[in-house]
Amino acid sequence: MNTHALLHRAKSEYAYAYDKKTLHITLRTAKNDFESVELLYGDPFNWFEKEWKKYQKKMIKRYQTESFDYYFISIKPEDLRCKYAFILNNNAKSYMYGSKRLIEYNKEKLDLQNLFNYPYINPEDLPHTPxxxxxxxxxxxxxxxxxxxxxxLPWGKLPVYNNEIYGGNIQGIIEKLPYLADLGITGIYFTPIFEAKTAHKYDTINYYKIDPSFGTNEDFKELVDKAHSHNIKIMLDGVFNHSGYLHPFFQDVIKNNETSIYKNSFYIDKFPVVNFELDSNNEPKQHSIKNLNFKTFAYTPHMPKWNTDDSLTKEHLLGVIEYWIKNYNIDGWRLDVSNEVSHDFLRDIKKISRNTNPNTFILGENWDQSLPWLQGDQLDSVMNYDLAYPLWEYLEHNIDLNEFINIVNNYLALTPKNAMENMFNLIDSHDTVRILRRLNDNKDRVKLAYLFMFLSAGAPNIYYGGEVGLTGDQDPDNRRCMIWDSNKQDLELFNFIKRLISLRDKYSVFKDYDYKFLSTEILAFTKERNNQKLLVVINNSPEQKTFSVPNELKDSYLDLINNSVAIYDKITLDAYDFKLLIKEETN
Known part of the structure; x- marks a missing residue:
């Protein structure tokens, strides 16, 4: 037994309340270390029969990586309290792994102090994601x-720059809502639209005003109303980590220094605030500067960091949150640089958002593992780079299939299911290389990326133009003008993505959490839910490959792409091809 591999923590990703009645419990062990694992559990106060009333249930080995097994169980504690330990069975011996030590299991002599504890499922601690x-x-x-x-400017010209304003606007978006509805889109995430100097608008000047280049507040209200009539939700980008250099609060600090009433609204290290060269507009001449007299996003003096513990800052920014929900009926906030915003202020954001409208969604821009932000009190979800990263690496041939499966299974094992099902899944964004360029402008390879994303638990996202073959390298090249000339659009790719959207809506199995991987030679897996079974085979190779279907899976399947039915025992795929098959069971 590898005792060093044993890991469990109460009230963590290893033990959490999935809903108001259900606990999800996970144990990590060394790979293939035990024949079986059981959960011993009960209510710590249930002694009505002169002994502790306990239950013992077998856990399933749900995930496996190169080093570890992850055992899982879902239980419903009778009175929402639960003390528990793990019974590890191997070679006719059983051990009890508890909160304090590992001992041989003696069911007649239980040390109740050596049990893990989930004291109570408090409903107010749940995420309550809409x-x-x-x-x-x-x-x-x-x-x-x-x-x-x-x-x-000439629409579609290259190269593009972040200081260029092409004139895309709210009325233009309203005009294209039928296009989005036809594609199957049900939510729009806008990068910032409030008044700012740059094209990207992450340097906010006025949080209460739509940037004039986009239109007016009234235009935006029309957009929200018309989007809702198409069953499309609206999510705005809230830049609450920092403001723009031209924000009135910061301009007051520049002007009045120590006497400014807003001096504590930012992190000022010393006065005068400006210790760098200005241009002819009295703005920072350089984009990035070390040793500034105030804290910023990255090193850019154009974006001073808010002190969200300051009362004036809180009043201002929380007022913004409430204003756009209450007056314009937006459905969500995407919080820029959320991992640099204090946990305390994120809690304030969630409270005022939910108090204004309980159906408001709070999404964070976190690039890393994000469990501290997904405990139910802060973010509902994050931009799921945790899943995008291994997919990018695998599709770019930077890691092999075995490593891809390891990373994905680790993600599945250690991401709470009530967070995973609400993840903002993506394969590109305004901050990354576009997926088409990432995969050397090979459409067949791009299809594999979209396919895997649409087969993942969570909500898929399409970065504008990706559906018609818009390409681009790193920022700012990834922010090219949308292609509207149908002669230049990749309509075959558009129809493929439209088909994936339709299939995901029709078959709930697409949204199941798990990929049950079948091979380390070719990416093949099954997914099962509600009497539906998917068999997916993906050839991420420039060469033809053949997959031998395991005996227990040899059956008649419907091909969801070409609508043909066949019995499969071997599947031969050309370079970068795939099969998406479904078997619907009947009771």
Whole structure:
């Protein structure tokens, strides 16, 4: 037995309340170390029969990586309290792994002090993520580059720069809502639309005003209303980690230094605030500067960091949150640089959002493992780079299939299911290389990326233009103008993604949490839910490959792409091809 591999923590990703009656419990062990694992559990106060009333249930070995097994069980504690330990069975011997030590198991002599404890499932501690989120298909729009009838610069010119305003606007987006509805989109995530200097608008000047280049507040209200009429939700980008250099609060600090009433609204290290060269507009001449006299996003003086513990800052920014929910009926906030915003202020954001409208969604921009933010009190979800990263690496041939499966299974094992089902899944964004360029502008390879994303638990996102073959390298090249000329659009790719959206809506099995991997030679897995079984085979190779279907899976399947029915025992795939098959069981 490898005791060093044993790991469990109460009230963590290893033991959490899935809903108001259900606990999910996971144990990590060394790979293939035990014949079976059972959960011993009961209510710590249930002694009505002169002994502790306990239950013993077998856990399932749900995930396996190169080093570890992850055992899982879902239980419903009778009175919402639970003390528990793990019974490890191997070679006719049983051990009890508890909160304090590992001992030989003696069911007649239980040390109740050596039990893990989930004291109580308090419903107010649950995430309460709005029910609509997990079924949403998102579409991310960079407004200046999406659509306008009268562009200010030649539409589609290259290269593009972040200081260029092309004139994409709200009325243009309204005009294209039927296009998005036809594709199957049910949620739009906008990069910032409040008044700011740059095209990207992450340097906010006025949080209460739509940037004039996009239109007016009234235009935005019309957009929300018309989007809702198409069953499309609206999520805004809230830049609450930092403001723009031209924000009135910061300009007051520059002008009045120590006497400014806003001096504590930012992190000022010393006065005067400005210790760098200004341009002819009295703005920072350089984009990135070390040793500034105030804290910023990265090293850019254009984005001073808010002190969200300051009362004036709190009043201002929380007022913004409430204003756009209450007056414009938006459905969600995506919080920029959320991992650099204090946990305390994120809790404030969630409270005021939910108090204003209980169905408001709170999404965070976290690039790393995000469990501290997903405990139910802060974010509902994060941009799921945790899943995008291994997919990118595998599709780019930077890691092999075995390593891909390891990373994905680790993600599945250690991400709470009530967070996973609401994840904002993506394969590209305004901060990354576009997926088409990442995969050397090979459409067949891009299809594999979209396919895997749509087969993952969570809400898929399409970065504008990805559906018609818009390509681009790193920022700012990934922010090119949308392609509207149908002669230049990849309509075959559009129809493929539209088909995936339709299939995901029709078959709930697409949204199941687990991929049951079948091979280390070719990416093949099954997914099962509600009497539906998917068999998926993906050839991420420039060469033809054949997959031998395991005996227990040899059956008649419907091909969901070409609508043909056949019996499969071997599947031969050309380079970068796939099979998406379904078997619907009848009771």
């Amino acid at each position: 029910s609509w989120v997990k079924d949403t298909v998102w579409y991310q729009i960079f407004p200046d580059r999406f659509y306008t009838k009268k562009s200010l």
